[in-house]
Amino acid sequence: MLSVEEARERILSHITTLSAEDIPLTGALGRILARDAVAGEPLPSFANTAMDGYAVRSVDTLGASPTSPVRLRLAGEVPAGRVYAGRVGAGEAVRILTGAAIPDGADAVLEQERTEVADGIVSLLAEAPAGTNIRPVGDDVRVGDLLAPQGTELGPAEIALLAALGVHPVPVTRRPRVAILSTGDELAPLGEHPGPGQIRESNAPYLAAAVARAGAEPVLLGIARDRTEEIRAKLQQAASADLVLSSGGVSVGDYDLVKQILSEQGSIDFWRVRMRPGKPLAFGLLGATPLLGLPGNPVSAAVTFELFGRPAIRKMLGCRQIERPTVEVVYEGEDIERAERRQFVRTRLTSRGGTLVSGTTGAQGSHIISSLRGATALLIVMEGEGVIRTGDHAQALLLNDAMPWGNE
Amino acid sequence: MLSVEEARERILSHITTLSAEDIPLTGALGRILARDAVAGEPLPSFANTAMDGYAVRSVDTLGASPTSPVRLRLAGEVPAGRVYAGRVGAGEAVRILTGAAIPDGADAVLEQERTEVADGIVSLLAEAPAGTNIRPVGDDVRVGDLLAPQGTELGPAEIALLAALGVHPVPVTRRPRVAILSTGDELAPLGEHPGPGQIRESNAPYLAAAVARAGAEPVLLGIARDRTEEIRAKLQQAASADLVLSSGGVSVGDYDLVKQILSEQGSIDFWRVRMRPGKPLAFGLLGATPLLGLPGNPVSAAVTFELFGRPAIRKMLGCRQIERPTVEVVYEGEDIERAERRQFVRTRLTSRGGTLVSGTTGAQGSHIISSLRGATALLIVMEGEGVIRTGDHAQALLLNDAMPWGNE
Numbered sequence: 001m002l003s004v005e006e007a008r009e010r011i012l013s014h015i016t017t018l019s020a021e022d023i024p025l026t027g028a029l030g031r032i033l034a035r036d037a038v039a040g041e042p043l044p045s046f047a048n049t050a051m052d053g054y055a056v057r058s059v060d061t062l063g064a065s066p067t068s069p070v071r072l073r074l075a076g077e078v079p080a081g082r083v084y085a086g087r088v089g090a091g092e093a094v095r096i097l098t099g100a101a102i103p104d105g106a107d108a109v110l111e112q113e114r115t116e117v118a119d120g121i122v123s124l125l126a127e128a129p130a131g132t133n134i135r136p137v138g139d140d141v142r143v144g145d146l147l148a149p150q151g152t153e154l155g156p157a158e159i160a161l162l163a164a165l166g167v168h169p170v171p172v173t174r175r176p177r178v179a180i181l182s183t184g185d186e187l188a189p190l191g192e193h194p195g196p197g198q199i200r201e202s203n204a205p206y207l208a209a210a211v212a213r214a215g216a217e218p219v220l221l222g223i224a225r226d227r228t229e230e231i232r233a234k235l236q237q238a239a240s241a242d243l244v245l246s247s248g249g250v251s252v253g254d255y256d257l258v259k260q261i262l263s264e265q266g267s268i269d270f271w272r273v274r275m276r277p278g279k280p281l282a283f284g285l286l287g288a289t290p291l292l293g294l295p296g297n298p299v300s301a302a303v304t305f306e307l308f309g310r311p312a313i314r315k316m317l318g319c320r321q322i323e324r325p326t327v328e329v330v331y332e333g334e335d336i337e338r339a340e341r342r343q344f345v346r347t348r349l350t351s352r353g354g355t356l357v358s359g360t361t362g363a364q365g366s367h368i369i370s371s372l373r374g375a376t377a378l379l380i381v382m383e384g385e386g387v388i389r390t391g392d393h394a395q396a397l398l399l400n401d402a403m404p405w406g407n408e
Numbered sequence: 409m410l411s412v413e414e415a416r417e418r419i420l421s422h423i424t425t426l427s428a429e430d431i432p433l434t435g436a437l438g439r440i441l442a443r444d445a446v447a448g449e450p451l452p453s454f455a456n457t458a459m460d461g462y463a464v465r466s467v468d469t470l471g472a473s474p475t476s477p478v479r480l481r482l483a484g485e486v487p488a489g490r491v492y493a494g495r496v497g498a499g500e501a502v503r504i505l506t507g508a509a510i511p512d513g514a515d516a517v518l519e520q521e522r523t524e525v526a527d528g529i530v531s532l533l534a535e536a537p538a539g540t541n542i543r544p545v546g547d548d549v550r551v552g553d554l555l556a557p558q559g560t561e562l563g564p565a566e567i568a569l570l571a572a573l574g575v576h577p578v579p580v581t582r583r584p585r586v587a588i589l590s591t592g593d594e595l596a597p598l599g600e601h602p603g604p605g606q607i608r609e610s611n612a613p614y615l616a617a618a619v620a621r622a623g624a625e626p627v628l629l630g631i632a633r634d635r636t637e638e639i640r641a642k643l644q645q646a647a648s649a650d651l652v653l654s655s656g657g658v659s660v661g662d663y664d665l666v667k668q669i670l671s672e673q674g675s676i677d678f679w680r681v682r683m684r685p686g687k688p689l690a691f692g693l694l695g696a697t698p699l700l701g702l703p704g705n706p707v708s709a710a711v712t713f714e715l716f717g718r719p720a721i722r723k724m725l726g727c728r729q730i731e732r733p734t735v736e737v738v739y740e741g742e743d744i745e746r747a748e749r750r751q752f753v754r755t756r757l758t759s760r761g762g763t764l765v766s767g768t769t770g771a772q773g774s775h776i777i778s779s780l781r782g783a784t785a786l787l788i789v790m791e792g793e794g795v796i797r798t799g800d801h802a803q804a805l806l807l808n809d810a811m812p813w814g815n816e
Contacts, residue, residue, distance in 0.1 A: 025598060026628070029617045044607065044775065080634060081593035083605040099594060099704070099775075101605045140776045148781065156621060157780035160614035160706055164607075164777050168598050186489035186507060190433060190576050197491040197509045199452065199572075206568035209437045213564060220434070226488060296507070298568055327759040351735040354801055355762050367452065367507075368548045369572050372565035373556065393762055 001272045001279075004307060004342055010269075011283050011308050014290050017318040018176060018242065022169040025162055028154045030215055031172035032317040037147040039165050042138035046083075047102045051133045054093040054115055054122050055084075055106035058130040069116070069123035078103060093122040102134055109133035141165065151320035153215070176216040176316040179241035180207045181234050183249040183258050184296060185226045202369065203247040203294070203301045210305055211245070214313040224258075231261050239287055242316060245309055246282075248296030258293070266291065274383065276341045277366035278304040297366040303344050303378065306399065329358040329396045331379065335387040342383050346375035347396060358396050375399055409680045409687075412715060412750055418677075419691050419716050422698050425726040426584060426650065430577040433570055436562045438623055439580035440725040445555040447573050450546035454491075455510045459541045462501040462523055462530050463492075463514035466538040477524070477531035486511060501530040510542055517541035549573060559728035561623070584624040584724040587649035588615045589642050590631045591657040591666050592704060597631055610777065611655040611702070611709045618713055619653070622721040632666075639669050647695055650724060653717055654690075656704030666701070674699065682791065684749045685774035686712040705774040711752050711786065714807065737766040737804045739787065743795040750791050754783035755804060766804050783807055 002010075020034030049055065056072060064070035077095035078084045084103030088094050093110075094103050102109070108128035116123040141147065147165060148158050154172070162170060187201040188194035201223060208218035219241060224234040238244040249258025259282070262268040268284030268291060278300040282293025292309055294301040306324070314322040329349060336345065346361045361375045362368070377396040381388055388394060410418075428442030457463065464480060472478035485503035486492045492511030496502050501518075502511050510517070516536035524531040549555065555573060556566050562580070570578060595609040596602035609631060616626035627649060632642040646652040657666025667690070670676040676692030676699060686708040690701030700717055702709040714732075722730040737757060744753065754769045769783045770776070785804040789796055796802060 026613055026616060029620055043777065045602070046605070050773070050775070078605070079593070081595070081603070081606050099607070135773070135775055139773075140771075140778050147778075154617075156614050156617035157710070157777075157783060159617045160610045160710065161777050161781050163598055163610035163613040164706065166601075166608050184488055190571055193574075194453070195489070197454070197486070198489045199507070200574050202568045202571035205434055205571040206564050208434060209562075209564035209567045212437055298572065302565070302568065328762045329759075330762045351737075351764055354736045354738045354764055356759055356764060363548075365458070365543070365547075367458070367543055369451065369565075369569050370548050370555075373569050375565060 001274045004273060004275050007271060007273045007281060007283075008308060008311065011290075011292065011312055012315055012322070014285065015312045015315045018174045018316050020171045021174050022171050025159060025168040025170050028159060028170050028172060029156070031154050031175075032215065032319055033148055033150055033152045033154065034171040034173045034318060036150050037162055037167050037170070039141045039143055039145045039147055041165060042143050043141040043164055044135055044137060044139060047137055048099050048135050049096050049102060049109040049133055050098065050135050051109060051111040052097050053109045053111040053133065054124075055088055055096045055103050055109050056093050056124070056128055057088060057090065057106060058108040058128055058132070060091060061108065061110065061124055061126075061128045064124040064127050066125045069125050072122045072124065074117065074120050074122050093124075107131065107134070149320060151318050153319065173316070173318045176242040176313055177219055177240070178211045178216045178313065179219045179221050179238035179244045180204050180211065181221040181238060181244065181246040182223045183226070183231065183246060184223070187223045187248075189223055202298050203296070206298065206302055207245055207247065207305060210302070210310065211313065214310045215317050216243075216313045226257050228257060228261060231258055232265070235261065235265060235286060239289060241289055243312060244286055244289055244291040245294060245305070246291065247294045247301045249293065262286070262291065262293070268293070274341045275307070276339070276343050278307075279341070281308065298369045299366045299372060302372055306378065306397070307344070324398050326380070326395045326397045327356060327377070328393055329356045329377070329379070331388055331392045331394050332357050332359045332390050334360075335389050336381050337387050338381060338384040340383060343381035344397070345379040345381060346371045347377050347379040348374055349376050349396065358394070409682045412681060412683050415679055415681045415689060415691075416716060416719065419698075419700065419720055420723055420730070422693065423720045423723045426582045426724050428579045429582050430579050433567060433576040433578050436567060436578050436580060437564070439562050439583075440623065440727055441556055441558055441560045441562065442579040442581045442726060444558050445570055445575050445578070447549045447551055447553045447555055449573060450551050451549035451572055452543055452545060452547060455545055456507050456543050457504050457510060457517040457541055458506065458543050459517060459519040460505050461517045461519040461541065462532075463496055463504045463511050463517050464501050464532070464536055465496060465498065465514060466516040466536055466540070468499060469516065469518065469532055469534075469536045472532040472535050474533045477533050480530045480532065482525065482528050482530050501532075515539065515542070557728060559726050561727065581724070581726045584650040584721055585627055585648070586619045586624045586721065587627045587629050587646035587652045588612050588619065589629040589646060589652065589654040591634070591639065591654060592631070593634045595631045595656075610706050611704070614706065614710055615653055615655065615713060615717075618710070618718065619721065622718045623725050624651075624721045634665050636665060636669060639666055640673070643669065643673060643694060647697060649697055651720060652694055652697055652699040653702060653713070654699065655702045655709045657701065670694065670699065670701070676701070682749045683715070684747070684751050686715075687749070689716065706777045707774045707780060710780055714786065714805070715752070732806050734788070734803045734805045735764060735785070736801055737764045737785070737787070739796055739800045739802050740765050740798045741768045743797050744789050745795050746789060746792040748791060751789035752805070753787040753789060754779045755785050755787040756782055757784050757804065766802070
């Protein structure tokens, strides 16, 4: 049997990062930067005012106070999105609004709350030392600063920053096309009523959603019955994909034609991985396309996808972090016996008084699909002896993008 | 000035949940359930085997051991996706593979590792008490069980569960259309070089991405210059949206035509909210469409969207949890002085030894867009006096869907 790490290493060694493409920044949400994004200009690109007020020469403000205001001539204003045409001379003040460029000659802005204006005269009620209320060039970003490294997933904040620096279009890696195949006579497709002895297929819907969440494009091939020609035909459709995910057909079952056909059409290895759920796994090349064969049990398929499929997709995308983060948590629940196989327990994290607490989502059989619902992490019970008890520290792999936990 | 809670209550009191629509389950990722999803059938729907092996009558296995095997006649097999045509009689065993229906007459399955087969005879090397390796009907889900309540966001796990129970198509709330308008002569649109005194517009790209992440459909109206007709024309385009987000034009600036035109065309209030960043805010109805006017500063726009815009969208979607979760964290960084206004400090959470630690993302000016990058939460510094220091506990509002934190 392979360890989880050995299986992952073997898989990832066959995965290469896809090519880059330039796309509009407005369509880049969730895409992965294909190159470092570096600032080609400073931000702000011109010195501007942090407040509404008056641009002045700081020397002219010396001694100003409410009891002895300094009186300056209102020489003009800076219109929004323009620059002041002239220069602020001695004894002059120029009206200026937040974000507008500091006019030549001025070196401070006194906020309007500390001024009084009447008849073309601005009375300053306070001094404004050089630099007051001025945001200098490059205060936020300097030329050459790394805005986001290659492999960054672009979220709203990264998109705002790239927009502010004019990084548009933006180079991102191509989205992998991931073909999804389910196998087995026992599967009834979505929308059809199962016959006697059949179950409703749920792995393809799960995998399609999880593949999309990983940043790739799912291509549903449907269900292949346990007939040689049908499996061959489906696999041919998969040949143009960047990755093939199959579920079912990799265990020791007598009907596992998939194994036989994969062995014919490519170089596929069948592994037993030292983990629970999800022991049987297949991996190899179908022609030139990597194929990952997941177990048929829904929970096993989900967990092996998270451990092996998602990292493969994230490597294709060139992500900086291929794996989801693991966090240290404090376990709470019934004793769990360590075993020869590493266990991945569906768990829900909560933060209690600043401590991350991990409790299970109930029964953990590999057929208990409801154990996935509400799971926000996989508690990792390492191989070995003894038990893990309430209060023990352990690592947990974050699962759920949307709502990792709530306070108690 | 309004408190954050008062402003939020006033806004949400004008927001109603949108209508429902039935869509295919395969397209439901990220959508919000419009009604409770209840199991109309049990899961599994028939008793089946957890192992590959032999279906038997438990009474026939009494006394079986490696030294004294019980010998049964191999009477047949259960083909995948079918049911056994006959009935397991006394002295008989039927070959069965994981997940297949237990044949009539049998009440246990002995795993194949504990059997030997030769010449149509199955030798049992162990007893199989009644129920051994049998997953009973409804073991995972019973008829009438709540699969997911109304308002649940459908992720991969929920989709798998609904697929397994045949909930397809699925009723979800309509996606809100959110019109996004930027205002101001100082803004250069994406792809154009800013003129003197102009800045690159970054609020609309941010908001479009954040609106999409919130589950709504962004509709970009572009930039309205500071001219009455132009602002009026843009707002007319917005009338068919479910929500309008504008940025800029709501502060005390002299050029804030937007305020004037909004007051003409709808019932819009202008508020000062006791928070930093993001004090000025507008809210009201543009005809019948709610309009939220955010400040123009990029960081203020982002934070006010998170606090007021996103909850409005999530309420339209009928989400169970309108707000993102807040978590208790331990602060680490320079002292922060409490103030009359509530402060929202961009922060990055890490889990250190099971404790959630919150450190700032650097300079926190409302023009420092780079402070948003890498922020995974907003540390909430409540109104009041004194300072918050390293080691103090505080609440933090989770910001980032994708990667809330990593271990140290």
